[in-house]
Amino acid sequence: MTAKRLGWAVAAMGVLLACIYLFLYAPIFYVIYTSFAADIVWPFPPAFSMAAYGDLFTSSLYGDALRNSLVLGLGSALLSTVLATGGAIGVLRHRSRWRGLALGLFLTPLFVADLLIGISTLAFNARVLDLPGNMYSAIAANAIPGTSFAFLIILAQLVRYDWAMDDAAMVFGAGPVRCFIEITLPTIWPCLLGAFLIGFILAFNNLEISFYNLGAIPTLPSVAWGSLRFGLGPELFALAAMVNFIVFAIFGVMYLLMRYKIVRFGYRETL
Amino acid sequence: MRNAGTCQQFVKAGTSVPDAVLKLQAIVKRFGTVTAVDRIDLTIERGEFFALLGPSGSGKTTMLRIIAGLERPDEGGVFIGDRDVTALPPYARHVGMVFQNFLLFPHKTAAENIVFPLRMQRLGRAERDERLAWAMSLMRLGGLEDRYPNELSGGQQQRVALARGLISRPALLLLDEPLANLDRELRSEMEVEIRRYQKELELPFIYVTHNQEEALTMSDRIAVMHNGAFEQIGAKTEIYTNPATAFVAGFVGHSNRFEGKLVEISGGLARMAWQGDAMLVPVPRDPRPGGAIxxxxxxxDLEIARAPDGVDRTGRNRLAGTLRDVIFKGQTANYIVALGDGSEITISSAPRGLDLRMSEPVIVHWPVARGATFHV
Structure with a gap:
């Protein structure tokens, strides 16, 4: 193998990698680019304008939708994180021959289509509870796949946690609740926050589950979906760009927090 | 005795230094089909330094966890003072513990780690600060209050762990291989310190270790554990000089082992046939002439001399061999001798005055009553 041929191979791999990233991110960047364009139908050559954002902020519909989406996202993320934390700790701490089953049952909702979760919660609300669509059931229904995702994230981090630390706290007089608040939580909170943020993004962006449960109550995805009937408005591009920005910002904050946390406390890897 | 004053204060200030007696009654613990602890009875006296010595998997850590309440025994009872604590969770038992790897809370400073047990007891701030000052000075940790565990050296972490174990004035302190992760020099330093704290505080320590030197150095009494049961329990000198079983003889101290056959018993000694030779050895328990021993x-306990030296050695066993190697260790040297059958034995003695050369014929000899004999 000559150095020259190796150089070609590296270059080819580089091009392939660039193509994969292009495939992943081109649609997102196209939306962001277009949202700043003066003409959204054919935004070339570039001519920039903030008109789309003006339209977005003057419309009251989007304000309501944003508020609803935030409530939905936060509520569902909180519920998912609490359930998943309990589940992950239970699966890790209690040796049982049913452990594998318990773990599997926490993950299977991931493989159920959102559409089916939406329809079945709608049917349950209507037939059994005799309730119309409402925010509470939307939060609960979004927390179904959210819990599974959060469970995966928390479990992956928590396997590194040294439970002997809790043993130590208990010997020194801490009951189970005290022990969780004083010892476990301060160490594992970054992964709970990670799970919370992922849960938030999932519920915030969700269309199918929320749509079935909320009916006429608008969320950002349902408004975007509904406005397709009137054609692609420029404010839709602005909305998509904003949502992307929020999601990226959350990931950025998450990364920085985890990073900061690891620098400051860390797992006991120095020993 | 720089700490004598603070120590007095410790004893006096305690509302009640508990009677500090631990009793285990017929403790059994099984994990699946494995019996980790097999009907153990144990009484720990006040002020005693007790070592649980055994190889890994012998059940010693499980026993410690049962005492702490981190495991529930399947059978038997645990009594601390005159309280039956068998059914109590760890946080209601009031014992102190020093863990392997120290297990300091990584997000708390040294001082926060040390006062943790007091905070759990909801002790007033003034008293808390007073005891913290006491523990910091006892453990010579002054100036390290605000350091996080990962900013402390191994020895400092060890002392923080000890301070945390002692600060609540527990009924007894459990130590689970606390020196296993320290380097050799620090370990021998800590051995002396831990023993000094124990003697000053007159608090019973139960010290789990697989390291016989640690057990011999620090403790008053040793239980040698094997397969979940005590092989022998007694004063450390007793364990060392009079091993009750072949396992103890092999595990405590460094021994040469000879396997032979018991021929007969006469005059309080046993005659053992070994490699066509005969040795006079102590009589095993329940002797069975003809049995393997x-x-x-x-x-x-062995001595070595240049052969032939013409000295009368009646009342001694003698083995002829050639010197293979001398391992100089400073105070002592280990002489490795190859016997006629090719096996090697080791003799440890002061290296001075014995200018033996390699491959020289030597005689290994010892008084007939020395050593210990077991049926196998």
Whole structure:
């Protein structure tokens, strides 16, 4: 193998990698680019304008939708994180021959289509509870796949946690609740926050589950979906760009927090 | 005795220094089909330094966890003072513990780690600060209050762990291989310190270790554990000089082992047939003439001389061999001798005045009553 041929191979791999990233991110960047364009139908050559954002902020519909989406996202993320934390700790701490089953049952909702979760919660609300669509059931229904995702994230981090630390706290007089608040939580909170943020993004962006449960109550995805009937408005591009920005910002904050946390406390890897 | 004053204060200030007696009654613990602890009875006296010595998997850590309440025994009872604590969770038992790897809370400073037990007891701030100052000075940790565990050296972490174990004035302190992760020099330093704290505080320590030197250095009494049961329990000198079983003889101290056959018993000694030779050895328990026996004798109980030296050695066993190697260790040297059958034995003695050369014929000899014999 000559150095020259190796150089070609590296270059080819580089091009392939660039193509994969292009495939992943081109649609997102196209939306962001277009949202700043003066003409959204054919935004070339570039001519920039903030008109789309003006339209977005003057419309009251989007304000309501944003508020609803935030409530939905936060509520569902909180519920998912609490359930998943309990589940992950239970699966890790209690040796049982049913452990594998318990773990599997926490993950299977991931493989159920959102559409089916939406329809079945709608049917349950209507037939059994005799309730119309409402925010509470939307939060609960979004927390179904959210819990599974959060469970995966928390479990992956928590396997590194040294439970002997809790043993130590208990010997020194801490009951189970005290022990969780004083010892476990301060160490594992970054992964709970990670799970919370992922849960938030999932519920915030969700269309199918929320749509079935909320009916006429608008969320950002349902408004975007509904406005397709009137054609692609420029404010839709602005909305998509904003949502992307929020999601990226959350990931950025998450990364920085985890990073900061690891620098400051860390797992006991120095020993 | 720089700490004598603070120590007095410790004893006086305690509302009640508990009677500090631990009793285990017929403790059994099984994990699946494995019996980790097999009907153990144990009484720990006040002020005693007790070592649980055994190889890994012998059940010693499980026993410690049962005492702490981190495991529930399947059978039997645990009593601390006159309280039956068998059904109590760890946080209601009031014992102190020093863990392997120290297990300091990584997000708390040294001082926060040390006062943790007091905070759990909801002790007033003034008293808390007073005891913290006491523990910091006892453990010579002054100035390290605000350091996080990962900013402390191994020895400092060890002392923080000890301070945390002692600060609540527990009924007894459990130590689970606390020196296993320290380097050799620090370990021998800490051995002396831990023993000094124990003697000053007059608090019973139960010290789990697989390291016989640690057990011998620090403790008053040792239980040698094997397969979930006590092989022998007694004063450390007793364990060392009079091993009750072949396992103890092999595990405590460094011994040469000879496997032979018990021929007969006469005059309070047993005659053992070994490699066509005969040795006079102590009589094993429940002697069965004709049975296979194991004779174990410590390195330092053997003596070595240049052969032939013409000295009368009646009342001694003698083995002829050639010197293979001398391992100089400073205070002592280990002489490795190859016997006629090709096996090697080791003799440990002061290196001075014995200018033996390699491959020189030597005689290994020892008084007939030395060593210990067991049926196998």
């Amino acid at each position: 194991l004779f174990a004798i410590k390195f330092e």
